[in-house]
Amino acid sequence: MxxxxxxxxxxxxxxxxxxxxxxxxxxxxxxxxxxxxxxxxxxxxxxxxxxxxxxxxxxxxxxxxxxxxxxxxxxxxxxxxxxxxxxxxxxxxxxxxxxxxxxxxxxxxxLVQVGHVERFNPALLALGDLTVKPYFIEAHRLAMFNPRGVDVSVVLDLMIHDLDIILKLADDEVADVRASGVAVLSDQPDIVNARIEFKGGAVANLTASRISLKNMRKVRLFQPDAYISLDLLEKESQVVRLFEQNSKDIPAVGQQFPLDTPKGKRIIHVDQPDSGPVNAIQMELESLADSITNGKPAAVSIEDGYRALALAHRIMEAVNDNQRKLPQPTV
CATH class of the missing domain: 3.40.50.720 (NAD(P)-binding Rossmann-like Domain)
Incomplete structure (x- = not known):
C-alpha cells in the first residue's frame, strides 16, 4: 500500500x-x-x-x-x-x-472503498444482526469550531457521516429533501438542519453544526418494536424493546422493567450491547484487504460514497433554495 x-x-x-x-x-x-x-x-x-x-x-x-x-x-x-x-x-x-x-x-x-469511518464505530457494530427498520431517525452531529474544513459546507464537512449511516439503515430511496442553514463564522453554512423523506415512508431529521459549545454525535432510531440510541462519540449503544409479559422472546441479557399499559402488563427490555474497543480506521483498511483477497464487495463501496454525496448535494441545494426565499436584510 x-x-x-x-x-x-x-x-x-x-x-x-x-x-x-x-x-x-x-x-x-x-x-x-x-x-x-x-x-x-x-x-x-x-x-x-x-x-x-x-x-x-x-x-x-x-x-x-x-x-x-x-x-x-x-x-x-x-x-x-x-x-x-x-x-x-x-x-x-x-x-x-x-x-x-x-x-x-x-x-x-x-475496488474503491470510501472512508465513511462511522460504519466501523463500535456503537453501530454492537447492533450485530439486530433487525433495524426505522420509521423515524434523528441525528445530531455537533462540533466546536475548528478552522480546518470550513472551506466547505458543514454538510460535506460533518453531516455526510450521518447521511451514509441513515442511507445504510433506511435502505430505501429518498423521496424528498427539505433543509435550512446559516453561515455564521465562515462563508459556507456552519449549521444545517435537514428533513429527509424516504419512499417507504421513513423520515430522518438531521442537524449538523460546527459552532457548538460541545461535541455530540448521536443517532436515535424509532421503529414499532424498538427504540435504538447510538452515541457515536462515546461509542455506546442502547436498545429498548417492548414485550408481552410472558413472551419467550425476551432476551436473557439486559434489564427488564414491568409496565402497565391500556393493553395490559408489558415488559420493557433494555440492552446495552458492547462490541468491544476497535480502531475504526485500521478496521476499515483491513476490510478493504479482505474484500480484495476474497473477492467480496467493499464494505463501503464507491456506489455508497456516491449516494451519500448525492444526498449531501440535494441538501445543500435545498439550503440555497430556502435562503433565496427568506427576506434579505436591508442596510
Missing part, C-alpha cells in the same frame, strides 16, 4: 496501515508539501516518493487522504495505474466526477 497525503488525518492512516501489517506492507507516501514530506519521512522512517505517479507505479493499493478537490484526479490516476483504492470521504467534489470514477472502477475491475 502507498499513501497519498500525510496531513493530520494522513499521519493517522500511516500509523493504522502499519498496525494492519498482517494485510499491508507500507511502501511509502507522497505529499505535495515537501517540507512536510521530509519531516514525516524522518519521523516515521518511511520513504517519501517524489510524485504520485512514482508511488502508484510501485503500489497494489493506494490510500488517498488528501484534500477533497484532489480526490478525483488521484483516484482516477490510481485506477488507471492498476491499483485498488481507499479514499477518504467525501468521494469527490462533484457528482459528475463521482460518476466517472464509478465507471472507471467497473472498467478496470478495481
Amino acid at each position: 502507498g499513501l497519498l497525503g500525510v496531513g493530520h488525518l494522513g499521519k493517522i492512516h500511516l500509523k493504522c496501515i502499519r498496525l494492519a501489517r498482517a494485510h499491508y506492507d507500507l511502501i511509502g507516501f507522497y505529499d505535495a508539501d515537501t517540507d512536510m514530506a521530509r519531516h514525516v519521512a524522518a519521523e516515521f522512517n518511511v520513504k517519501a516518493y517524489d510524485s504520485p505517479e512514482e508511488l502508484i507505479a510501485a503500489s497494489d493499493v493506494v490510500d488517498v487522504v488528501t484534500p477533497t478537490p484532489t480526490h478525483f484526479a488521484l483516484v482516477k490516476q490510481a485506477l488507471l495505474g492498476g491499483c485498488h483504492v481507499f479514499v477518504e470521504k467525501p468521494l469527490t467534489e462533484t457528482l459528475e466526477e463521482a460518476k466517472e470514477l464509478i465507471e472507471l472502477s467497473r472498467k478496470t475491475r478495481k
Whole structure:
C-alpha cells in the first residue's frame, strides 16, 4: 500500500496501515508539501516518493487522504495505474466526477472503498444482526469550531457521516429533501438542519453544526418494536424493546422493567450491547484487504460514497433554495 497525503488525518492512516501489517506492507507516501514530506519521512522512517505517479507505479493499493478537490484526479490516476483504492470521504467534489470514477472502477475491475469511518464505530457494530427498520431517525452531529474544513459546507464537512449511516439503515430511496442553514463564522453554512423523506415512508431529521459549545454525535432510531440510541462519540449503544409479559422472546441479557399499559402488563427490555474497543480506521483498511483477497464487495463501496454525496448535494441545494426565499436584510 502507498499513501497519498500525510496531513493530520494522513499521519493517522500511516500509523493504522502499519498496525494492519498482517494485510499491508507500507511502501511509502507522497505529499505535495515537501517540507512536510521530509519531516514525516524522518519521523516515521518511511520513504517519501517524489510524485504520485512514482508511488502508484510501485503500489497494489493506494490510500488517498488528501484534500477533497484532489480526490478525483488521484483516484482516477490510481485506477488507471492498476491499483485498488481507499479514499477518504467525501468521494469527490462533484457528482459528475463521482460518476466517472464509478465507471472507471467497473472498467478496470478495481475496488474503491470510501472512508465513511462511522460504519466501523463500535456503537453501530454492537447492533450485530439486530433487525433495524426505522420509521423515524434523528441525528445530531455537533462540533466546536475548528478552522480546518470550513472551506466547505458543514454538510460535506460533518453531516455526510450521518447521511451514509441513515442511507445504510433506511435502505430505501429518498423521496424528498427539505433543509435550512446559516453561515455564521465562515462563508459556507456552519449549521444545517435537514428533513429527509424516504419512499417507504421513513423520515430522518438531521442537524449538523460546527459552532457548538460541545461535541455530540448521536443517532436515535424509532421503529414499532424498538427504540435504538447510538452515541457515536462515546461509542455506546442502547436498545429498548417492548414485550408481552410472558413472551419467550425476551432476551436473557439486559434489564427488564414491568409496565402497565391500556393493553395490559408489558415488559420493557433494555440492552446495552458492547462490541468491544476497535480502531475504526485500521478496521476499515483491513476490510478493504479482505474484500480484495476474497473477492467480496467493499464494505463501503464507491456506489455508497456516491449516494451519500448525492444526498449531501440535494441538501445543500435545498439550503440555497430556502435562503433565496427568506427576506434579505436591508442596510
